[in-house]
Amino acid sequence: MNFFLNLKEALQSLVANKVRSxxxxxxxIIGVAAVISLLSVGESxxxxxxxxxxxxxxxxxxxxQGNDDDDVTNAKDLTLRDADALANSGLASDVAYVAPVIxxxxxxxxxxxxxxxxxxxxxxxxxxxxxxxxxxxxxISDEQxxxxxxxxxxxxxxxxxxxxxxxxxxxxxVRIGSYPFRIIGITEAKGGSSFNNPDNNVYIPISTAQTRxxxxxxxxxxxxxxxSATSSETVDAAIxxxxxxxxxxxxxxxxxxxxxxxxxxxxxxxxxxxxxxxxTIFLGGIGAISLLVGGIGIMNIMLVSVTERTREIGLRKxxxxxxxxxxxxxxxxxxxxxxxxxxxxxxIGWLISLLVSQIAAxxxxxxxxxxxxxxxxxxxLFSAAVGIFFGFYPAxxxxxxxxxxxxxxx
Amino acid sequence: xxxEQQVIRVENLVKTYQMGEVQVHAxxxxxxxxxxxxxxxxxxxxxxxxxxxxxMIGCLDNPSSGDYFLEGELVSSLKDDELAIVRNKKIxxxxxxxNLLARATALANVExxxxxxxxxxxxxxxxxxxxxxxxxxxxxxxxxxxxSGGQQQRVAIARALVNSPxxxxxxxxxxxxxxxxxxxxxxxxxxxxxxxxxxxxxxxHDPEIAKVAERVIYLRDGLVxxxxxxx
Numbered sequence: 001m002n003f004f005l006n007l008k009e010a011l012q013s014l015v016a017n018k019v020r021s022x023x024x025x026x027x028x029i030i031g032v033a034a035v036i037s038l039l040s041v042g043e044s045x046x047x048x049x050x051x052x053x054x055x056x057x058x059x060x061x062x063x064x065q066g067n068d069d070d071d072v073t074n075a076k077d078l079t080l081r082d083a084d085a086l087a088n089s090g091l092a093s094d095v096a097y098v099a100p101v102i103x104x105x106x107x108x109x110x111x112x113x114x115x116x117x118x119x120x121x122x123x124x125x126x127x128x129x130x131x132x133x134x135x136x137x138x139x140i141s142d143e144q145x146x147x148x149x150x151x152x153x154x155x156x157x158x159x160x161x162x163x164x165x166x167x168x169x170x171x172x173x174v175r176i177g178s179y180p181f182r183i184i185g186i187t188e189a190k191g192g193s194s195f196n197n198p199d200n201n202v203y204i205p206i207s208t209a210q211t212r213x214x215x216x217x218x219x220x221x222x223x224x225x226x227x228s229a230t231s232s233e234t235v236d237a238a239i240x241x242x243x244x245x246x247x248x249x250x251x252x253x254x255x256x257x258x259x260x261x262x263x264x265x266x267x268x269x270x271x272x273x274x275x276x277x278x279x280t281i282f283l284g285g286i287g288a289i290s291l292l293v294g295g296i297g298i299m300n301i302m303l304v305s306v307t308e309r310t311r312e313i314g315l316r317k318x319x320x321x322x323x324x325x326x327x328x329x330x331x332x333x334x335x336x337x338x339x340x341x342x343x344x345x346x347x348i349g350w351l352i353s354l355l356v357s358q359i360a361a362x363x364x365x366x367x368x369x370x371x372x373x374x375x376x377x378x379x380x381l382f383s384a385a386v387g388i389f390f391g392f393y394p395a396x397x398x399x400x401x402x403x404x405x406x407x408x409x410x
Numbered sequence: 411x412x413x414e415q416q417v418i419r420v421e422n423l424v425k426t427y428q429m430g431e432v433q434v435h436a437x438x439x440x441x442x443x444x445x446x447x448x449x450x451x452x453x454x455x456x457x458x459x460x461x462x463x464x465x466m467i468g469c470l471d472n473p474s475s476g477d478y479f480l481e482g483e484l485v486s487s488l489k490d491d492e493l494a495i496v497r498n499k500k501i502x503x504x505x506x507x508x509n510l511l512a513r514a515t516a517l518a519n520v521e522x523x524x525x526x527x528x529x530x531x532x533x534x535x536x537x538x539x540x541x542x543x544x545x546x547x548x549x550x551x552x553x554x555x556x557x558s559g560g561q562q563q564r565v566a567i568a569r570a571l572v573n574s575p576x577x578x579x580x581x582x583x584x585x586x587x588x589x590x591x592x593x594x595x596x597x598x599x600x601x602x603x604x605x606x607x608x609x610x611x612x613x614x615h616d617p618e619i620a621k622v623a624e625r626v627i628y629l630r631d632g633l634v635x636x637x638x639x640x641x
Contacts, residue, residue, distance in 0.1 A: 325526060
């Protein structure tokens with residue numbers, strides 16, 4: 001049997017039942033569009049999250065208080081002395097900068113306009129650990145940390161929120177809680193998501209934070225300590241050094257577990273990608289279910305078609321069609337249905353992804369949704385497979401009809 | 411020598427259907443032979459096994475027992491796909507209800523057996539000349555619904571002829587036609603039998619149709635009741 005004739009005949013038969021074919025195709029369109037758009041949204045959400053984690057810097061190490069893995073109770077607080085020990089120890093040759101951080105949430109206000117914001121109490125080295133660049137003014141200096149100055153460096157976004165602009169505002173005074181702080185600098189816009197956006201940060205000297213952001217625990221304690229390794233290659237060595245030093249300062253006996261937790265970017269990436277993978281699989285699964293339903297639609301309509309055309313099948317067999325000829329004839333029809341649905345589904349899925357991108361951009365969460373070649377290939381193959389899989393049963397039924405009975409069928 | 415003359419030889423053909431608990435003996439040992447170029451009519455009342463015999467001769471079904479030789483080849487024990495090839499190459503069917511593909515042109519309908527034969531090159535030419543030989547050379551791109559009943563049956567005859575089969579098997583070929591078109595169709599079938607020497611087997615219950623045959627086989631209760639030579 002000639003392939004193109006087969007194709008032409010399949011097309012003719014689909015066109016002969018336009019409404020029925022369109023409705024069947026619609027099922028596949030919805031399924032494929034769902035797979036394409038959900039997969040690309042999932043993938044790009046993952047990309048966006050890992051991208052942000054990577055933008056933190058590959059050589060940054062986070063030291064957090066406590067250790068959930070080993071059930072350590074009565075973990076000692078991380079303190080400024082720990083940070084000093086890390087910064088000044090001759091043993092930490094792979095550590096570049098150490099930045100203890102105190103965090104708190106306070107209202108930040110300018111001339112009555114206020115907003116709740118997270119405040120970071122930091123030292124001057126924080127700038128180098130996080131690679132912050134200053135757009136205007138200057139960053140917090142060691143003198144200001146020592147002198148407990150009431151100065152503040154703002155991210156451009158929160159500056160925009162409070163003062164209506166992010167330039168020419170150095171020298172103004174904002175209120176944090178009930179205390180006035182003089183603005184000495186604005187950081188350069190870095191971009192980022194809502195969950196970790198440095199452009200929304202409010203930086204004050206750590207010493208000022210100790211008194212103005214009262215916390216529980218010892219007055220010397222800090223929220224966490226950031227350490228940067230000298231390069232991304234020395235991260236592991238730096239982690240070992242940090243661990244040794246902190247075990248000493250915390251007086252942890254040998255063979256006892258650490259009472260602190262060290263995370264680096266790799267750990268965050270691992271956690272984030274496992275979350276986004278689950279997300280992508282979940283979204284793809286939803287799409288796959290609708291594609292499955294579309295496939296059942298194909299099977300249903302092909303079964304109807306086989307029944308309707310029983311006499312035609314009988315005739316074809318009488319004229320010499322073999323089992324395979326009939327099988328291919330009906331499989332061609334079902335694959336054609338699913339492939340047409342697949343093509344339109346890809347287009348519509350792509351449009352949906354574009355729309356999601358637009359909406360995300362407008363709501364301030366830049367999510368670049370790209371339809372990847374992978375998901376297009378996947379959808380095409382998958383829809384063809386759906387056509388074959390769900391078309392096979394009806395086609396086989398047609399091919400197995402006994403010619404005598406098929407010819408006699410009314 | 412006589413064997414060479416025989417296109418069809420049927421020996422002790424038995425077909426039994428299982429209808430639930432009941433066994434239906436449609437054919438109970440049928441014997442006959444058909445010579446090349448002969449016009450044979452098979453007659454009998456309904457329930458005589460006429461249709462079953464036609465299905466056997468048309469290689470649409472296997473007999474329960476007995477032998478069927480078509481052009482010397484034992485075809486009664488062939489498998490489905492082998493039977494399909496035999497039908498395609500050696501048998502041309504003409505049905506009471508024409509059985510044309512409704513959405514295909516006359517030409518495409520006639521080409522259909524050639525497609526299943528795997529012929530690609532001169533398919534269109536063969537189909538065209540078959541349509542010309544039934545007098546429809548000017549209607550080749552018409553669809554069945556644009557043709558009269560008689561013309562549709564002519565397309566079906568062209569389709570039966572196109573693979574140059576050993577036999578043409580016509581099942582009540584005039585059953586759905588008025589007298590005039592019926593006569594025309596019968597004349598055409600006989601003409602083709604004369605000009606191309608194709609063996610023609612007509613299954614009918616109409617004595618008028620059977621009159622044109624050289625020989626008539628009467629079936630009753632699954633057995634050959636009598637044979638009559640008319641010419």
